[in-house]
Amino acid sequence: MKIVNLGESNSILNKFVSELRDVNIQKDSLRFRRNIERIGEIMAYEISKDFAYSQKDIQTPLGIAPMYTPDDRIVISTILRAGLPYHQGFLSYLDYAENAFVSAYRKYKDRLNFDIHIEYIASPRLTEKTLIITDPMLATGSSMELAYEALLTKGHPSHIHVASIIASKQAMEYLQRKMPDDKTTIWIAALDDELDDHSYIIPGLGDAGDLAYGEKE
C-alpha cells in the first residue's frame, strides 16, 4: 500500500484543512461542508494524475486537437454521513464517475466501547474499475476497513484509492495491515498523532458528521 500525504507540501489545501479544524470557523456549517467539498476537488485532481491516459483526437471548430484524457472507469464511493460533501467535491471534477454509498456508524456498548455497524450499501459492479473510497476522517480506521470489505463484495477493482482528510497514525498503521496489496493508495491531507479515550482524533477537528449536519440523538 502506498501513502500520499498532500499536506506535507505547502498549498492552499492546508488553508482549507485549518479552517475545518478552527473551533470558531468550523461553527459555520455551510463553510465547513464547502471546505470539505473543496478538499475533495483538490484530491480528485491529485488522484487523477495516477489514472491511465490515452490520446484522443478532439474536433474543434477549427481543426483536430490531440488530447490525452483518462481511460479509467471510475467509481466514487463514500461512507455516510460525513463523507457526503467530500463525495460531492470528487464528483464535481470526476463528473462522469459511477457512485457507491455505504453506511457505517459507531454503536456504543458502553461509554467508551463501540462496534462499527454497516447496514446499507448501494454500489455498481466494481470489477476492473478504479474505486475511490472517500471519508474525511480515519480515526481507528475501522469504518474504512469495513466499508472496504463491504465494497469488495461487489467485485475486484483494478485500483483502489482511499481518500481522507485527517488520519490518525493509529489508523494508518491499522489500514496498512488490512490493505497490504500494492493496488491500494491512501491519500490524506493531515496526519495526527493521537486518539482520545472516545477514539476521536487529537487534535483532529471534532465530529465531522455533526459539524456538517448537526448533532445526533
Ligand SMILES: O=P(O)(O)OC[C@H]1O[C@H](OP(=O)(O)OP(=O)(O)O)[C@H](O)[C@@H]1O
Ligand atoms: O476510523 P473510525 O474510528 O471508524 O472513525 C471514522 C469515522 O467516524 C466518522 O463517522 P461517524 O461514525 O462519526 O458517522 P457520521 O459521519 O454519521 O457522524 C468518519 O466520517 C468516519 O466514517
Ligand SMILES: O=c1cc[nH]c(=O)[nH]1
Ligand atoms: O475524530 C473523529 C473520529 C471519528 N469521527 C469524527 O468525526 N472525528
Ligand SMILES: [Mg+2]
Ligand atoms: Mg460523526
